[in-house]
Structures are given as C-alpha cells and as structure tokens.
Amino acid sequence: MDRNERLGAAAATMKDFVARTETFRTSAVKRVPTRSYTDPDQWKAEIELVFRRLPLMLAFSAELPRPGDFKAMDAVGLPVLINRDKAGTVRAFLNVCPHRGAPVASEGHGNCPRFTCKYHGWTFRQDGRLIGVAEASSFGAVDKAELGLRELPAAERAGMIFVSLTPGAPMDIDRFTRGYLDDFSALGLAEWTWLGSREIEGANWKVAIDGYLEGYHFASLHPETIKPRTPSNCANYESFGPHQRIGFPQRRIGEALGSIPRALWGEQENNGFDFARILFPNVSMFIAPEIAQIAQIFPGPTPDRNRTVLNYLRREPIRDEADREATEAAINFFRDVTYNEDYLIGLAVQKGLESGAHDEILFGRNEPGNQYFHDWLDWYLQDDSEMPEPVLVRSDEA
16 A cells, blocks of 8 residues: 555544544463563663664754754753754764863854864864864874764655764664655645744653553543543554554544545644554654644653653644744643653652562553563664564454
C-alpha cells in the first residue's frame, strides 16, 4: 500500500474501534523489570549502545533555513553544533575547540559566516576547518589541517536533521527509518515555520517515552484536556522498524468520515483522528490543527532524570504581533499540559519504582506501543545483529 492507502486503512480501523469500543491488542501481557528504570549500568548501556550509535533527530530544517544558520545544543551530555554552510549543506560537529576544549558557538540559534572560540579567538570555517590562530607568531607552529572541529555524521531528510553522536560512525537513514520518511515528506516539514522550544525535566527517559506510547491513561490523567476529544484506551498501531505511528481516533470519527469517500480517508488527519509519530529512541511528534509539538526526550545526568525539549512548528509563518502572542499562549498551554499532567505523575512513578515495592511493571495487551518499544530497546542492548528483530503483531482475540 502507498501512504494514503495505509493511512486510510488506519482510519477505517480506528472508526471500527470506536464503534465497537475496542483497541489494538497484543497476545499477552509483557513484564519489564523495574531496574530498567533505575539501574545505573543499564542507563550507561542505553547511552552507549542506543543514543551514541543510532541516528538521532536533533533539529528541523526549519530551524536552519538560510546558509550560515546554526544551532548549538547539548545532546546526551555532548556539546553539538549543527550548521548550514553557504552551499546549503547541513553539517554537524562536536562544539569543542581543539585548542583548549571551549565551545566555538554559544548554545541556541544564530547565523554567522565562521565560528570563533570566545576563549582564545581561534576561528573555524562553516565546514569545520581551522582558518585562524590568534597571535599565531607567538603561539608556535601548528598544522591547521589537523585541528579542525570534530565532525559528526549528519543527514537532512524530510525536513529533519539526523546526527550520530559518534564521529565516523556509519549512518544509513533509509535503512534506519524503514520507509517512514515518506510520511514525514508528505507533511512538508521542510517548509514549516519553527516557532521555538521549551525545556522540561522529568523522570527516567523511558518513564517519559512510555507516556507518549499509549492512550490508556487519557480518562484518568487528562479528563479535561484530552478525554473530551479522544476516547481513552482506543488506538491503532503501525510499525516501521523500531518506529511507530499511533492513531488516536476522535470521538466524532464516525460523523467526520461518514460523508467523505473512503478513498479520501487517508487525507483526514485531525478530522476524526490524530497521529502520534514516534521516532526511536526518543522523539514523539503530535500535529494538532493549530500547531505541532515534537518532544525530544534525552537521558538526564542521572538514571532517574530526563531532559525533554518540546519543539513547536506550524505550516504558516507568524502573521503579526497578535498572532505571535496567540501562538506563544498555545505553546505555553501545550507545555503546561505536558508537564503538569504527564511529567509530574512520571516523577511519582520514578519514586515508586525506586521504592522496591515491586520487581516488575506490566504493560497490558492494550499497551502494544510500550511493549514494542521495550522489545526494540532490549534488541539494541543485546548488541547482536543476528538476533531476530521484534515484530508488532495484533491479536484479534478479545
């Protein structure tokens, strides 16, 4: 099936789920050790075998629309610099001067023809090459060709910028995304407007991502914000390798799709149903009619904490000051809902996991996204490519 056919099939499934008060189910309950969320050794393994090996979606094309634009950020404790050179090519580097280790760009966004270390004034081209040593005659002889910024593998696809945090690591985006990029390309993200970001902190990074993978909690945790629009415990799941597209039907899906030809159902996102797009290991994208929130969940400095960057984009640029104020209000609303209704309970969950009350937690048959995520996480932690990959399978047994 092509993209529209697949989205239409998902819409039909969601419509049926609502009519029958059903949801996507797996064949069995899955148990996960609580130490997965507390153990320092597993936390270190996740950073080394997952976050520093896999391509991470670290930026959007819309953040760097012009030659000379750059973004400097922290990614899993590493200082990363992403820039667009004068030819329009995106590159990524460790934001570390080879002289004494200081950053060559301040965190945040900017535009410049070259990067200059604030500590001693060494200067680098947009391609990372060292072009100037301050007071070179007194410093001594150095080979500039050997003292460029340390480059990281980077690729720009479908309006997103992927970076590997390990210099020289192989990075095959097509193999990693398994056809999922067609969906993002159809969204036209490269032409959207980046509106800004907000940062929040929470529990272990997996406690946070678990919350993005299911709608079982909508009725109890979001009774006034999500439940009125979207029924609890009703969702469809699709997989693309380790990545997922989760369909959440709206209560009005039958009414919304009833007068629309079946062949056009795949074009009705936000009109009867919504999607959460998950990029393994740490990105969750939700596109609302007025704005999109894309969460990047990073392991924090200790196993019990995560750092989440909430990015906001929309299709149209800001029109005027009134529109800007309204957009800022919408951004703050989405941020506050995410933190107050999801991340605060996550902190309580973390405390419960660390209490020793139980050796395992459970993911029900109605939580297939969580099961599938943890299956893939375990697959990567085994570090054995000969092992069979996890498969997402729906069971029709009630």
